[in-house]
Amino acid sequence: MAYINENYLKLPGNYLFAEVARRVAAYKDAHPDADVIRLGIGDVTLPLPAASIAAMHAAVDEMAKKETFRGYGPEQGYDFLIDAIIEKNYTSRGIAVSPDEVFVSDGSKSDCGNIQEIFSTDDVIAITDPVYPVYLDTNVMAGRTGALGADGRFEGVVYMPTTEENGFAPALPDQPVDMIYLCCPNNPTGTTLSRAELTKWVDYARKNDAVILFDAAYAAYITEPDVPRSIYEIEGARDVAIEFRSFSKTAGFTGTRCGYTVIPKTVTAKAKDGSRHPLNALWSRRHSTKFNGTAYIVQRGAAAIYTDEGQKQVAGNIAYYMENARIIREGLSALGLSVFGGVNAPYIWLKTPNDLPSWEFFDKLLHEANVVGTPGAGFGPSGEGYFRLTAFGDRQATEKAIARIREKLVL
Numbered sequence: 001m002a003y004i005n006e007n008y009l010k011l012p013g014n015y016l017f018a019e020v021a022r023r024v025a026a027y028k029d030a031h032p033d034a035d036v037i038r039l040g041i042g043d044v045t046l047p048l049p050a051a052s053i054a055a056m057h058a059a060v061d062e063m064a065k066k067e068t069f070r071g072y073g074p075e076q077g078y079d080f081l082i083d084a085i086i087e088k089n090y091t092s093r094g095i096a097v098s099p100d101e102v103f104v105s106d107g108s109k110s111d112c113g114n115i116q117e118i119f120s121t122d123d124v125i126a127i128t129d130p131v132y133p134v135y136l137d138t139n140v141m142a143g144r145t146g147a148l149g150a151d152g153r154f155e156g157v158v159y160m161p162t163t164e165e166n167g168f169a170p171a172l173p174d175q176p177v178d179m180i181y182l183c184c185p186n187n188p189t190g191t192t193l194s195r196a197e198l199t200k201w202v203d204y205a206r207k208n209d210a211v212i213l214f215d216a217a218y219a220a221y222i223t224e225p226d227v228p229r230s231i232y233e234i235e236g237a238r239d240v241a242i243e244f245r246s247f248s249k250t251a252g253f254t255g256t257r258c259g260y261t262v263i264p265k266t267v268t269a270k271a272k273d274g275s276r277h278p279l280n281a282l283w284s285r286r287h288s289t290k291f292n293g294t295a296y297i298v299q300r301g302a303a304a305i306y307t308d309e310g311q312k313q314v315a316g317n318i319a320y321y322m323e324n325a326r327i328i329r330e331g332l333s334a335l336g337l338s339v340f341g342g343v344n345a346p347y348i349w350l351k352t353p354n355d356l357p358s359w360e361f362f363d364k365l366l367h368e369a370n371v372v373g374t375p376g377a378g379f380g381p382s383g384e385g386y387f388r389l390t391a392f393g394d395r396q397a398t399e400k401a402i403a404r405i406r407e408k409l410v411l
């Protein structure tokens with residue numbers, strides 16, 4: 001008799017984007033001529049940087065010849081990519097990271113989701129609310145939570161509201177926690193933690209023997225000098241923090257797949273007998289057992305973003321999206337809406353007018369302006385009453401969407 005992992009039954013269906021798609025399809029059925037503009041999904045629209053394309057073409061040619069063909073690569077990633085990551089993202093910012101502290105992967109969704117495997121199921125997790133749902137769902141699957149309550153919160157999880165009231169800087173937990181998920185810049189709010197705020201978290205983790213799981217998937221979008229690009233810019237973070245990075249939003253790799261995780265050898269956690277163990281060794285064991293490396297061709301494409309021309313191309317794409325963000329942010333602010341994010345991130349988070357519930361605002365925007373966004377409630381209970389628009393769309397479509405909202409949305 002095979003039994004299932006019943007923790008999976010605690011999870012509600014993958015409701016958010018399915019429900020968005022259902023409502024848009026119903027609207028289009030009823031209004032076949034409507035020109036619906038989608039500013040909902042968090043996916044890029046510009047093609048890969050030319051430098052990555054050229055590098056991947058060359059890598060395909062290598063694969064075609066017996067002398068240069070490559071089979072299984074190192075599970076942790078090729079040196080050419082790890083060295084480039086360290087030099088451009090860490091050494092250049094005065095941060096010491098050694099090659100065996102970097103683990104290349106097929107993207108940071110897998111890493112953010114899988115990292116919990118190396119922690120005890122007795123650990124208590126703290127998550128900001130609203131946030132990227134992967135952190136919570138993977139912990140539910142692992143049995144680190146109780147059931148989902150009527151208030152939309154899982155039992156045993158410490159939710160840290162991240163809202164307008166606290167300036168999108170969550171308060172430190174008022175009960176003991178072991179694993180703290182921080183996402184900066186945050187998806188969906190597009191907001192960040194300042195150096196002082198992040199220092200508070202690192203100090204808290206050091207004092208309370210907790211580990212910070214720091215998702216920096218959108219680090220490349222940070223423009224303000226006071227926002228750390230890496231948690232390791234904060235003193236002491238090398239003892240308590242794991243950092244996740246991705247090529248997806250930085251360089252258009254959402255469909256190509258490449259990311260990496262940094263685990264300094266100085267980050268440790270306890271076994272039940274009190275002995276301390278480096279998490280780097282546990283993750284290395286997990287990674288090499290369950291993962292067989294990211295494709296060589298893809299790693300060549302990723303490494304190419306660190307060349308001079310690659311850096312220019314990536315900066316160009318990011319500037320394009322951030323101009324979209326400016327258009328959305330300024331366009332909506334001019335209408336008197338309360339708008340957050342969009343300065344250090346490609347997400348704009350707005351407070352729904354007249355305190356409309358998120359889904360009601362979704363329908364209103366779809367019906368009145370034919371624009372699709374994402375209801376904030378889908379990212380956690382504290383997202384209710386908010387709404388996310390993304391800057392990843394096409395420029396013309398973005399401009400058209402804002403013009404339509406200005407003309408047609410009844411506020």
Ligand code: PLP
Binds near residue numbers: 109253
């Ligand atoms: N982390 C955050 C906060 C994200 O928003 C996303 C993707 O949307 C990811 C991680 C996953 O990125 P990847 O494409 O590298 O799996």
